[in-house]
Amino acid sequence: MTVTYEPPREMLRLEGVSKRFPGVKALSNIDLSVRQGEVHALLGENGAGKSTLMKILGGIHQADEGRIVIDGTECHFAGYGDAIAAGIGIIFQEFSLVPYLNAVENIFLGRYRTNRFGLMDQAAMQREARAVFDELGVQIDLGVPICQLSVAQQQFVEIGKALSLKARLLVLDEPTATLTPNEAEHLFKVMRALRAKGVAMIFISHHLDEIFEVCDRISVLRDGANAGHADVAATTVDALVEMMVGRRIEQSFPPKPQPAPNGRKVLEVPGIQLVKDGPVNRFDLHAGEILGFAGLVGSGRTELALGMMGADRAHRKTVLRNGQPVRLDDPTQALAHGIGLLPESRKVEGLITDFTIRFNISLNNLGRHRRAGVVDTTSEKRAADELSRRVGVKAPGIDTRVATLSGGNQQKVVIARWLGHDCEVLIFDEPTRGIDVGAKAEIYQLMRELTRQGKSILMISSELPEIVGLCDRVAVFSGGAIVATLSGDAINAGEIMRHATSSSPSLPSSSGSPS
């Protein structure tokens, strides 16, 4: 008896795809092949062209040149509807769900099931939605508005919606960027189950460890061109990084100063209660120091930082700035006291995306360029240009609209603005979310450079490697309170996780040198 081996069938082939936007050649001659039942990683630095390529596959943009071939047949997509009809489902970073409708209403939006009287058939839709989620192995409360579900659950609703539309190829654009490690693990489980059913997936992520956990093959884009393809089993992180950035990244983290900065206290928070009768949190920040806020998502890190600077409600707080008591009732007062915040959700809180890079960088920095009561636009433009280059924003120029930038480059614009501002204390909330490996290393170098110039940084991060690699001290959060402050050798992943997962928050204990 002869056993014939059938290699997995090619489901999608993109051939010679090119795309130009005004002033930017976003894609040049891209080839990509995805097989049935495989998870195919699409990698590249910020602005490499990943989202543009996926928007072409989704019919949102049209290629200037090239072909889309699905199951051997060339397809032309005039809009997303055509791509859906061809079996493509795209889960974008910003979900396309209606927040005040529930999961069932979102899944069947625009194609409600009706009964024989022509009335909406709620029961049928509920049944169908339930069946999709059962197949995915996820629990979703079908009765509540989408905005009351967690980000991870909303993502599963998006996936469920695509599957109910009979998607055979799912594109997941940075799906783990806003998930906790447990939620990401759950997503990978769902992805493996879908793969076993023959669904093909294109997975975009800046987390290379995830690529090795869940993907089969990889295609890398660099500056809008193919930089290579590889089998996951036959490649390494270093090889992928080199393919992405075209050079080796020797050292991500700059050396920490020895001994750790322990001089003047630029900020002291002797007591802050986020809720009445809740735990009292204390921390302080030394000149030239990077203090990390670590802990699981929802452990209170951002709430404490925002509460401290008046952007969020704090029940009771006292704040000393350079030893003097100050009132911080809103972020403007915080700014007046030299405290700047780089927010977590940059598109909502950090940028005016319809305006240019220059405007966004100069925003609230204009006073620095005032001469005799008038803004010196030459000086303002020069500063914006220099800051944009310093953080490596990839764009045709500083007069480019921020809305047309890739996600990572938008983040760099926010960072550039704060670098231009003379804040002595900078709060960076998830500064490298959505940022590629090369730019991450540059941002770490920049942060350390800033502290060398006397600035102090409070960094909230869910990425343990950057907390461990960059911070001089680390406050670990659990259940809405700081449960430990670590320094020296105590700053390691094991110790941080041990405190972060401790169930009963207590007042700060100190490992290493106290503060």
Ligand SMILES: Nc1ncnc2c1ncn2[C@@H]1O[C@H](COP(=O)(O)OP(=O)(O)OP(=O)(O)O)[C@@H](O)[C@H]1O
């Ligand atoms: N609508 C648009 N108008 C003008 N330029 C655009 C538009 N969309 C994307 N670009 C440009 O095309 C290039 C590729 O951007 P794209 O968003 O595809 O990158 P990406 O690889 O997805 O990056 P990231 O990892 O940061 O999300 C960038 O230079 C970007 O500024």
